Amino acid sequence: MPSAKRATCDLSPLSLRPCRAEDAAAILRCHTAVFADAPLGIPARTLAHWNWKFLTNPTGRLMQMLAVHATEGVVGLYGSIPAHVTVGGRRCIAAQGVDTCVQAKWLKHGGEHGLFPRLGRAFHERWLGSSSEHLLFIYGLPVASWRSGSMHLGWQIVRDFDVTFRELPPGGAARATPSELLVQPVLRFGPETAELFARIEPSLGVATVRDHDYLNWRYADHPERSYVLFECRERASNRLRGVCVYGTGDLVRPHTSYVVDWLQAADDQATMTAMLAALEQRARLDNTGLLCSVWNHQDPRFLAMQEHGYRVRGTPWFLVATSTVYDTLFFRERWYFTLGDSDLV
Numbered sequence: 432m433p434s435a436k437r438a439t440c441d442l443s444p445l446s447l448r449p450c451r452a453e454d455a456a457a458i459l460r461c462h463t464a465v466f467a468d469a470p471l472g473i474p475a476r477t478l479a480h481w482n483w484k485f486l487t488n489p490t491g492r493l494m495q496m497l498a499v500h501a502t503e504g505v506v507g508l509y510g511s512i513p514a515h516v517t518v519g520g521r522r523c524i525a526a527q528g529v530d531t532c533v534q535a536k537w538l539k540h541g542g543e544h545g546l547f548p549r550l551g552r553a554f555h556e557r558w559l560g561s562s563s564e565h566l567l568f569i570y571g572l573p574v575a576s577w578r579s580g581s582m583h584l585g586w587q588i589v590r591d592f593d594v595t596f597r598e599l600p601p602g603g604a605a606r607a608t609p610s611e612l613l614v615q616p617v618l619r620f621g622p623e624t625a626e627l628f629a630r631i632e633p634s635l636g637v638a639t640v641r642d643h644d645y646l647n648w649r650y651a652d653h654p655e656r657s658y659v660l661f662e663c664r665e666r667a668s669n670r671l672r673g674v675c676v677y678g679t680g681d682l683v684r685p686h687t688s689y690v691v692d693w694l695q696a697a698d699d700q701a702t703m704t705a706m707l708a709a710l711e712q713r714a715r716l717d718n719t720g721l722l723c724s725v726w727n728h729q730d731p732r733f734l735a736m737q738e739h740g741y742r743v744r745g746t747p748w749f750l751v752a753t754s755t756v757y758d759t760l761f762f763r764e765r766w767y768f769t770l771g772d773s774d775l776v
Contacts, residue, residue, distance in 0.1 A: 445537070449494075449495070449557060450494075455482070458505050462530060463476065483652060489515065496553045508533075511526035511554070513525070516567070517635060524565075525567050548583035551583065559753070567754060568754035577751070586751040589763050590728060591750075594725055596721055596744060597740055598720060599722060601718070606739075611666055613663070627671050634696070636764070636766065637767065658678045659676070659713060662674050673695035677713050690724035691776055693732070725768065726768075729764055748773075
């Protein structure tokens, strides 16, 4: 989807340029100025978090466009987390738009529409495209920036970010599980996870490549959040049948349990049952009373969750995407996503 036409305007005294690793401190100052709010319990972003999120990413790519002032430093940024994705069996790179912000005094700088769309257009021109060196698509869950991104950057709604949920009252009966399968927590996922994803990949239209490198970076190596990683194996052969990730937080409501990530063949209902039972048991141990998850409405696992007793409710969030190759109907029908594809949990 092409970006809107660009109006010529002098950005002086700002310059737009790609981020470098040594910009981290200046970016954190900008991020803190825009987002940190102690009374609301929103802490300042730490350097450890920034390094993990952007420098140790498995793609090895740093893709952020900065607005820089000679004396004030970074005053705006259009950020992203690149990820390896599969699109119809083709491996390529896409990115989640995150941490995009502009300091208040510079919001209207850069012409009629302000600095944010100028940053976005510079980012798209530099990194969005169809070659192996470009991002095939960019996606996110916009809030305040949605209107501007839609008007000036080609963002289009893919679908709502609805959740499935099941209440788990204290003392409730545990879900019956297939006796031939064993679900256990692990500290890290091994290379078999990449083999599992490769087996399932042909059935996934568009998806983040959930191999052990990605999942360990995303969950086991997170510097501030704690997750529980689970493997489901056959008792007799020890063959890996599925993996999932559990977490807790205050999304949807305070102290809630989540299916943060999930990998299992869509027709393998025994593995789905076994992994759900393990996550429900963990949620009861954590005394959260509620287990939530997110799925594409057209993914067979979404219907299976409802058959397992989960209900559906809406949220304030929705997925958007932009691409020079595909329209949003392509993603709406094919995108396999979980809560872990966002930075909400």
